[in-house]
Amino acid sequence: QVQLVESGGGLVQPGGSLTLSCAASGFTFSNYVMGWYRQAPGKQRELVADINSIGTTNYADSVKGRFTISRNNAKNSVYLVMNSLKFEDTAVYYCNRRYSLASWGQGTQVTVSS
Numbered sequence: 001q002v003q004l005v006e007s008g009g010g011l012v013q014p015g016g017s018l019t020l021s022c023a024a025s026g027f028t029f030s031n032y033v034m035g036w037y038r039q040a041p042g043k044q045r046e047l048v049a050d051i052n053s054i055g056t057t058n059y060a061d062s063v064k065g066r067f068t069i070s071r072n073n074a075k076n077s078v079y080l081v082m083n084s085l086k087f088e089d090t091a092v093y094y095c096n097r098r099y100s101l102a103s104w105g106q107g108t109q110v111t112v113s114s
Contacts, residue, residue: 020093050098086112
């Protein structure tokens with residue numbers, strides 16, 4: 001079955017950086033647009049960035065210029081490099097297929113705090 005395992009979160013100061021990783025299995029990874037999503041306390045889950053099979057990317061306005069999504073189809077993995085982190089980036093981050101959502105993984109917590 002489809003499995004999505006996120007990792008790489010942590011506690012970071014404002015202005016800091018983190019790199020998230022997502023390992024996918026159970027489907028033909030290279031066929032799917034993949035996305036990173038986040039859910040902050042008390043808020044709806046939102047799409048942060050997505051990437052298609054050939055590397056075309058899209059970003060939410062709130063992260064444009066600070067976050068970079070990438071993928072490695074040979075490793076069935078998608079990544080999110082987060083720079084210049086802000087307090088408002090604090091959330092649980094998830095990866096998933098962009099247009100045909102699978103069951104959500106456990107996510108990885110990102111906390112931006114001084």
